Amino acid sequence: MGRAITQKMADLGARIAICGRRGDALAETADLVQNTNPPLQKIVDVTDRKSVNTLFNWFDDNFGNLDIVVHAAGLNIADRSMQELVPEDWDRLIDTNLTGSYNILRPTLERMRKQKRGLVILINSVAGKRATPLAGIAYNCSKFGMTALGIGVGEEEKENGIRITNIYPGEVNTDILDQRKLPPDQFHRSSILQPEDIATIILNLVQLPEHVHIPELVVKPTLQSFI
Numbered sequence: 001m002g003r004a005i006t007q008k009m010a011d012l013g014a015r016i017a018i019c020g021r022r023g024d025a026l027a028e029t030a031d032l033v034q035n036t037n038p039p040l041q042k043i044v045d046v047t048d049r050k051s052v053n054t055l056f057n058w059f060d061d062n063f064g065n066l067d068i069v070v071h072a073a074g075l076n077i078a079d080r081s082m083q084e085l086v087p088e089d090w091d092r093l094i095d096t097n098l099t100g101s102y103n104i105l106r107p108t109l110e111r112m113r114k115q116k117r118g119l120v121i122l123i124n125s126v127a128g129k130r131a132t133p134l135a136g137i138a139y140n141c142s143k144f145g146m147t148a149l150g151i152g153v154g155e156e157e158k159e160n161g162i163r164i165t166n167i168y169p170g171e172v173n174t175d176i177l178d179q180r181k182l183p184p185d186q187f188h189r190s191s192i193l194q195p196e197d198i199a200t201i202i203l204n205l206v207q208l209p210e211h212v213h214i215p216e217l218v219v220k221p222t223l224q225s226f227i
Helices: 002-012 023-032 049-062 087-115 137-160 175-179 186-191 195-206
Strands: 017-020 040-043 068-071 118-123 162-169 216-219
Touching: 002 017, 002 023, 002 195, 017 023, 017 049, 023 040, 040 049, 049 087, 068 087, 087 118, 087 137, 087 162, 118 137, 118 195, 137 162, 162 195, 195 216
Parallel strands: 017 040, 068 118, 118 162, 162 216
Antiparallel strands: none
8 A cells, every 4th residue: 555655656756755665665656656756765664763763863864844744664463362362463463553552642743743744644544443354353442543543643633724634445455465375366456456546545534624634444345355
């Protein structure tokens, strides 16, 4: 999803910084942007606050004002039931999906408060609205927590001109599907949401007037399906 969002935002003419754990994936994404203003790249681990602080200081040096943040970091595991779930996997999902969101949101808000404006888009999951066995216990809990984080902080920061949009996609054809014990086949993948669908929605969100706020948005494919 991050790659598709980067391409859409570049087409819009935005100055973009992309970040993630893998430098090779960042470089591949940057290479897809066919214009004179390619995105800058920075390796970051959202579970490591020192790494996150380094990212934001680097952003300040290279960009200045922070207008839009799209947070899409997340993972799941294969052994998802309570009976199978080991403490190490629980910690890893909570650290990445929930605490990672907090770690990104905190320095984002520090910068947006000063300018009295900004848009934060948190890409959550329908698992943040409804717990299902398919998504797994730890993933459900991390996404419910992310929902509370996004909604709660959005209410706190609205007087500062900061809008937080929480997006809850259903199944999206990304690599996270490979983290299931039985990954879906190509027919199933083609019938669900595609990364470009989410990117198009985000493109529309960022072009709304600043007095328009969409706090929550559930996005599902036409066919009924789950995460």
